[in-house]
Amino acid sequence: xxxxxxxxxxxxxxxxxxxxxxxxxxxxxxxxxxxxxxxxxxxxxxxxxxxxxxxxxxxxxxxxxxxxxxxxxxxxx
Numbered sequence: 001x002x003x004x005x006x007x008x009x010x011x012x013x014x015x016x017x018x019x020x021x022x023x024x025x026x027x028x029x030x031x032x033x034x035x036x037x038x039x040x041x042x043x044x045x046x047x048x049x050x051x052x053x054x055x056x057x058x059x060x061x062x063x064x065x066x067x068x069x070x071x072x073x074x075x076x077x
Contacts, residue, residue, distance in 0.1 A: 002060055003028040003037050004069060005044075008052040016051060023047075027058065034072055041075070050077055 005026040008016040018024055026044070031037055037055055046053075053075040059068035 002058045004056045004058040006054045009049045010051045
């Protein structure tokens, strides 16, 4: 199974957004369970402005930003 982890920050207006860059979106291909993904997230350098971490099941398509993504879990910070 492939996972995509996206970190969402809060802007000055209180809106959540996912900034561009490899520090805010991770693709995980070597783990099989959601529990394993959550344990790996604990090791990531997370910015203090991060408010949510969303974990998606990913089918490997990069055709558009949200194609092939199924939300599995949301971690609120």
